[in-house]
Amino acid sequence: MRTMAVIGTGLIGTSVALAVARRGVTVFLSDRDPAAARTAAALGAGLASAPAAPVDLAVIAVPPSQVGAVLAEAQERGLAESYTDVASVKAEPERAALSRAPDPHRYVGGHPLAGRERSGPLAARADLFRGRNWVLTPSRLTSDVAFDRALELVALCEAVPVVMRSQDHDAAVAVTSHVPHLMASLMAARLREGPADLPSLAGQGLRDATRIAGGDSRLWGDILQANAPAIAGVLKDLHTDLSRLVPALDALARPGGSERDHGMRTLVDLLDRGISGLAEIPDARPGASPEDPLVRVAVADRPGELARLLAAVAELGVPADDVRVEGAGVGAGAGVSRNDGVDASGFAVRFSVPPRTADRLVAALDTEGWDVAVVRERDGERGLGGATLAGTARSGRRPQ
C-alpha cells in the first residue's frame, strides 16, 4: 500500500493516518471542517489536500449514520481502489453500502477497538491501535482485494484483525459498549438529583463506573441510533433483571421478613454471576496468569518482617499483586533448604510472578538472605501472541 485517503480527521481518523504515515504511506487528509484536516497535517499525519489519482485505500472515519453517504460520494468521484470505515456500528453502514454505493464490492466494514476519553485530532496517537482488536465485517459482496487492503491497514496499525458478521458485531457491542454507556448515563444523571452531601461520597468506583458517560452526546446519539434494535433488546433484558432484583431488595428491607433468605440468595447469586462475567473480559487482570511460576519465601514472625520482604520485592520491580500468605509453622517443611532467621511459627509467602522474572527474583532475594524457592515451574513459555494476522486464522476467512 502506497497511498491512502482518510476522510474525517477526528481522534480515530488522525490516529490511523499517523500510524500508516510513519510506515511510509502517503496519506491525503480531508474533513468537513478544513481546520481539523490542517491540524492533522500539522501533526505529521499527511497532506491536507486531495490526491491527483485514485489512492489504494480510503478510510472513512465519520459517525455511523454518515458512512453510507460519504462512501457513495467518494466512490462516485473515484477516490480509491478500495474502501473501509472505522465506525463502531457495522450493520447499518453495510446496508447503506449494499443499497447506495456505486461499487459495494470495493468496501469492507471495519471497527478498531480503541478510543480515548478525549476526541479530535490533537488526541490522536500513532500507537492507538497497537495490540488492539480490529473487527472487519466483509459483506457477501466484498472483494478479496478490498479485504486484503483492509488487512494490510490493520497490520500497518499493529492491530489484530478479527473477522465477524456485521450483525454479530452489533449484537456484541450492544452488550459490551452501548448498554454500559447508557447505564452509566442513567447513573450519572441521578447524581444531580441526590442529596447535597452526595459528592463527598463519590469514590474511584463511581468514577470508573460512569466515566464512559462523558463521551460527546451527538456522536454517541448517532452511534446508539444506528444500533437501536440490538440495544433495545439488551435494555429489555436489563429491565426484566431489575423487575426481579427490586423484590429481593424489598424483602431484605423488611426486618425479620420470611423472604429475607430468598432475597439474600438472589442478591449473592447476582454478585457471583457478575464476578464470573468479568472473567470473560480479556486482560481484566493484566499481568497475572494462573500458570505463572510461584515463588515462596519464608518470613519470620516479627513485626514489620513481612513489610521488609514486600519492600524488597517492590524494589526489584516485580509486580506483587498476587501475593498469598500461608498459615503459620509451614516455613520449615516445604522443601526450603535453609532455615536461618525463620522461627518455627514463621509465615510462608507465595508470589505469583511473570515467568521471565522468577529466576531473577529468587537470585536477588537469596543474595539478601531470604529463604526463597520456586515451588511451581511453568510448563513452558507463553508465546508472545498477537502476531498481526493471528486473528484471521482464528476467526476464519469469511464468516458467511
Add this chain to the structure above:
Amino acid sequence: MRTMAVIGTGLIGTSVALAVARRGVTVFLSDRDPAAARTAAALGAGLASAPAAPVDLAVIAVPPSQVGAVLAEAQERGLAESYTDVASVKAEPERAALSRAPDPHRYVGGHPLAGRERSGPLAARADLFRGRNWVLTPSRLTSDVAFDRALELVALCEAVPVVMRSQDHDAAVAVTSHVPHLMASLMAARLREGPADLPSLAGQGLRDATRIAGGDSRLWGDILQANAPAIAGVLKDLHTDLSRLVPALDALARPGGSERDHGMRTLVDLLDRGISGLAEIPDARPGASPEDPLVRVAVADRPGELARLLAAVAELGVPADDVRVEGAGVGAGAGVSRNDGVDASGFAVRFSVPPRTADRLVAALDTEGWDVAVVRERDGERGLGGATLAGTARSGRRPQ
C-alpha cells in the same frame, strides 16, 4: 491518642493500623482469623495481642451486619474508652448501637471513602486514606469525647472529616456506590450470555464500567442487605428510567417511523444529563481548572510542526491535556510580539497549564524559538485546600 485497638484486620482495618502505628500509636490487632491479625502485625501494623488496659479508641472494621454485635461484645469487656467503625453503611450499625450496646455514648459511626480492588491485610497501605473523605455520623447520644477521638483518628490517617446523619449517608451511598455496583454486576453477568465473539469486543470502557462488580460477593451481599431500603428506592427509579428509554430505542429501531425525532431527543437528552451529572463527581478531571493560565503558541502551517511543539511541551513535563487549536490566520494578530517562522496562515495553539508551570513553559519555549505568550493570567493562587479538619468547619459540628 496513645493506644488503639483494631478489630478486623482486612484491607481497611490494617490500613488504619498502619497509618496510626507510624504516628507512634500503639495498636492492638485482632481478627476472627488469627492468621490475618498476625499477617497485619508482620506488616508492622501493631501487636497481635490483647491490651492489658482499656485503649483510647477501638476501631471496628468488620462487615456492617456485624458491627452491632462486635461493639456490644467489646464494650462488655471494657476494651476501649471510645469506639468507632469503618463500615460503608451507617444507619443499621447506629440502630444496633443504640439498642444493644451497653454504652452507646462512647460510639460514633465512621466510613472512610477509600478502598482497593484487592482485599485482605496484604493489600493494606498506610496512605490509603490520605486526602480522602472520611464520613462521621454521630448519633443523638454520641459524646464529645468519642467524637473528638474519631476526629483525631481521621487526622492521623490524613483524611478529611465530613459529618453527616447516618440516614443521609446511606441515601447517598446507595446512589454513588451500591446501585452502581449492582448495575455493574447485571451488565457483567450478561457477558456470559452473549455471542462467542463477544470478548473480542471488550474494551477499556467496559473494563472500567464493570470493575466494581469484582468485589467479594459475601462482603458486598452484607453491605447491600444493610442498606436495602435506600437501594430499593434507587433501583425503582432506574426501573422507571428504563421503562421510558426502551420505547425511545424501539422508535429509533423502526426505519422512517414518525417517532424517530422524539426518540433521538430522549436519547441525546439522557446523554447530556449524564455528562452534567459527571460534573458532580469531584476531581473527575484532575489537574485541569477553568482558571488555569492560558499559554498561546503560534505554529507554522507545515506538516509535523504541531507535533514538534507538542513534543517540546511534553519534554518539559507539562500536562498538555487541555490543548485547543485556534483557526488559521490568527497567529499574527494576538499580541504576539515576534513573527519569525510563522506564515500568515499559521495556527495558534492554547495550552491550559497549572499556575506554577506557565512561566517556566513560556521561558523554555521562547528559548527554543517558539512564538509564545501568556494570554490569561490567574487572578490569584489557589489555596492548597484540604487541611485535615477543614471538613468539620464545612459541615458543622452536629447535623442534628
